[in-house]
Amino acid sequence: xxxxxxxxxxxxxxxxxxxxxxxxxxxxxxxxxxxxxxxxxxxxxxxxxxxxxxxxxxxxxxxxxxxxxxxxxxxxxxxxxxxxxxxxxxxxxxxxxxxxxxxxxxxxxxxxxxxxxxxxxxxxxxxxxxxxxxxxxxxxxxxxxxxxxxxxxxxxxxxxxxxxxxxxxxxxxxxxxxxxxxxxxxxxxxxxxxxxxxxxxxxxxxxxxxxxxxxxxxxxxxxxxxxxxxxxxxxxxxxxxxxxxxxxxxxxxxxxx
Numbered sequence: 001x002x003x004x005x006x007x008x009x010x011x012x013x014x015x016x017x018x019x020x021x022x023x024x025x026x027x028x029x030x031x032x033x034x035x036x037x038x039x040x041x042x043x044x045x046x047x048x049x050x051x052x053x054x055x056x057x058x059x060x061x062x063x064x065x066x067x068x069x070x071x072x073x074x075x076x077x078x079x080x081x082x083x084x085x086x087x088x089x090x091x092x093x094x095x096x097x098x099x100x101x102x103x104x105x106x107x108x109x110x111x112x113x114x115x116x117x118x119x120x121x122x123x124x125x126x127x128x129x130x131x132x133x134x135x136x137x138x139x140x141x142x143x144x145x146x147x148x149x150x151x152x153x154x155x156x157x158x159x160x161x162x163x164x165x166x167x168x169x170x171x172x173x174x175x176x177x178x179x180x181x182x183x184x185x186x187x188x189x190x191x192x193x194x195x196x197x198x199x200x201x202x203x204x205x206x207x208x209x210x211x212x213x214x215x216x217x218x219x220x221x222x223x224x225x226x227x228x229x230x231x232x233x234x235x236x237x238x239x240x241x242x243x244x245x246x247x248x249x250x251x252x253x254x255x256x257x
Contacts, residue, residue: 005116006111006112006113006114006115006116006117006118007116007117007118007138007139008108008112008118008120008136008137008138008139009117009118009119009120009137009138009139009140009141009169009235010043010120010122010133010134010136010137010139010140010141010161010166011023011024011027011119011120011121011122011141011143012122012130012133012134012140012141012142012143012157012161013124013142013143013144013150013153013154013157014124014125014126014153014154014156014157015124015144015145015149015150015153015154016124016125017124018124018143018144018145018150018174018175019143019145019174019175019199019205020121020122020124020143021044021049021050021053021121022053022174022205022209022215023141023143023172023174023199023228024040024050024119024120024121025040025050025053025054025121025214026214026215026216026224026225026228027119027141027228027231027232027235028040028082028084028117028119028214029080029082029083029084029214029216029217030214030216030228030229030231030232031084031116031117031119031232031235031236032082032083032084033082033083033216033229033232034232034233034236034238036116036117036232036236037114037115037116037117038083038084038085038115038116038117038118038119039077039084039085039086039087039111039114039115039117039118039119040054040080040084040085040086040087040119040120040121041063041086041087041107041108041111041118041119041120041121042062042063042086042087042088042089042120042121043063043104043120043121043122043123043129043132043133043136044089044121044122044123044124044129045063045064045067045089045096045099045101045123045129046096046123046129047123048062048063048088048089048090048091049089049121050086050088050089050121051086051088051089052212053209053212054080054082054086054088054212054213054214055212055213056078056080056086056088057088057091059076059078059086059088061075061076062076062087062088062089062090062095063076063087063088063089063090063107064089064090064092064095064096064098064099065090065095066087066107067099067100067101067103067104067107068095068098068099068100072110073087073107073110073111074114076088081217082213082214082216082217085115087107101128101129101132101133102132104132104133104135104136105132105135105136107136108120108136108137109136117235118137120133120136120137126156126157126160131160131164134160134161134164134166135164137166138166138167139166139167139168139169140157140158140161140166140167140168140169141168141169141170141171141172141196141235142154142157142158142161142168142170142171142172142191142193143171143172143174144171144172144173144174144187144191145173145174145175146173146175146176146177146182146187151182151187151190151191154171154191155190155191158171158191158192158193168193169193169196169235170193170194170195170196171187171191171193171194171195171196172195172196172197172198172199172231173187173195173197173198173199174199175199175200175201176198176199176200176201177200177201184198196231196234196235197227197228197230197231197234198227199224199227199228199231200223200224200227202215202222202223202224204218204219204222204224204225205222205224207219215228216228216229226242
């Protein structure tokens with residue numbers, strides 16, 4: 001079935017370590033869970049991690065092979081158990097050195113009509129590789145932590161995206177810690193865009209990364225998983241409905257299943 005509209009969304013952050021790749025992988029899984037056809041693309045060509053987070057870092061064909069014109073993009077798409085498809089990055093130093101980031105827009109254009117959503121993870125910087133990723137998207141979702149250094153870089157990212165003519169959907173505040181964090185209204189005033197989600201600090205997130213599973217699969221009832229599901233509903237224009245845990249599910253969780 002041909003899709004009439006494909007949304008190309010770039011997950012962007014000017015600062016490393018804020019949880020950008022984690023959000024990209026988990027949001028892709030959450031959208032797929034809603035029944036939305038989703039392709040997660042590792043546009044971080046220098047230090048690709050999306051495949052690592054999803055346990056698919058050893059796939060034979062990658063976005064690097066596509067950019068080097070060795071294969072067609074359809075040949076490098078792999079189905080993930082969480083329901084989305086993945087265009088992973090290569091860990092080969094030789095391929096990383098030879099790849100041409102300027103072809104990223106061509107790659108995402110070739111995916112139009114093949115999914116409802118194309119979610120792209122990119123490098124944590126504001127260099128040429130990220131500018132190429134910006135050219136390959138239509139919309140931007142900025143990730144930040146609720147601290148001054150992260151917010152400063154988030155503001156830079158927002159301004160660059162706007163200068164490139166991209167629609168900034170809003171910001172996701174990751175790793176929120178109780179009263180120590182800035183309030184949502186303060187962050188919106190600083191950045192000038194809406195806060196779409198506040199994902200709490202959750203010990204299940206690093207555990208899910210170690211297990212190479214999306215948090216929505218690893219621990220679907222965890223605080224972080226619930227917020228990511230809410231974000232997916234916001235992006236897709238759906239109403240979020242909290243799943244009620246049945247007796248059998250509670251019993252299984254009690255016994256560690």
